[in-house]
Amino acid sequence: MKKYDELTEFLLRMGDSALVQGQRLCEWCGRAPALEEEMALMNVGLDLVGQARNWLDYAAQRINDGRDADMLAFRRDERDYRNLLLVEQPNGDFAVTMSKQFLYDAWQFHLLEALTESADQQVAAIAAKSLKEVIYHLRRSSEWVERLGDGTEESHQRMAAAIDTLWRFTFEFQETDAVVDSLSESGIIPDAGALKQQWQQTVAKVFTDATLSVPEDARSFYLSGREGMHTEHLGILLAEMQFLQRAYPDASW
């Protein structure tokens, strides 16, 4: 995996996670349980793809090797993607989709809120723009977690199973590395410890209201999204997402 300076690495992490989560949501197109849900899933997906473009635009500007945001999205291989492992997981049933969305939204919400104060002006601007949208996303996904968790016996069981499937990937919300440490020291991103605590509080509150139990901290394992070490699901997602640009490079219409 090619390495860039710390800020660029961070921008790629933000952009790739939003893009992959957005792409996953768009897989629901034509398959959602109700028309209103379909519109909501697509709209949230669209917001995230737009946010990804803002992050990747800025990354491309810094990389400055002639590639733009589209090229970064469509011509990088799996090993060069730095998204969270959580967001590349398959949609599963609606319980998996909504719990994944919720865990990600809660993390985005607290991170973006802190990033609006970033020492880097462009990071602060993208964060302020994204935050307005993510507040809506979090409100919606929290409501679904509560409704399904505190719903019927079956919906409760499905939510518990979904969280059991996804929770192991949340270790990435808590881990620091050289990029995180250096950027938080220079005031560009928030302190990882404080962020972790806020995320845990939001998750614990919603899970409790949803009558779901809060698992213990997830432990890290050998994969790492930001190091380009992904689960087997990302390659398949990218194969579909990148097909047109790979088959017909520089196609225009």
Add this chain to the structure above:
Amino acid sequence: MRAGDLISTDSTASLRLRGDDADLNFAWQVLADVPDPEVPAVSVVDLGIVRSVTWCDDRLYVQVTPTYSGCPATEFIEEMIREALQAAGFVNPQLTQKLDPAWTTDWITAEGREKLRAFGIAPPTGSASKRSLLGESGEVHCPHCDSSNTRQLSEFGSTACKALYRCDDCLEPFDYFKCI
């Protein structure tokens, strides 16, 4: 009209334009006639997405801000603005996207709100404070009968900027322009 006519018309117009206040006012007037492609009842000026119009080195500079990060109409709107300005005689207008400060529905003009209502879309209520973002928005009035006896059917409507509501008095469903 032949292509040659168009070109000569454009160059005459551009000679006339010097970037003084009258020309900038003229540019604003042109922009006030550029409709939002998804809600054609309101113009890009009504929506508050044109952030500034300035003149520099014989060129018109226009700053535009997107409504939502993923709004698919963003590029299309920029193209429409460029075409309208060129047709009005502004040669090669320069458009830039401005992210900061982020667009808020507070920037929709009073006239824009009236136009939305007349078009059947309830305009955003209250100001885009954090409270309304967190769901404690004020009463949403039905754009058809003005009743406040309305409820939300879905957080999201036909586009990212709208939510779907229903009036419990006249029973009509309607779009509500979300407050952000």
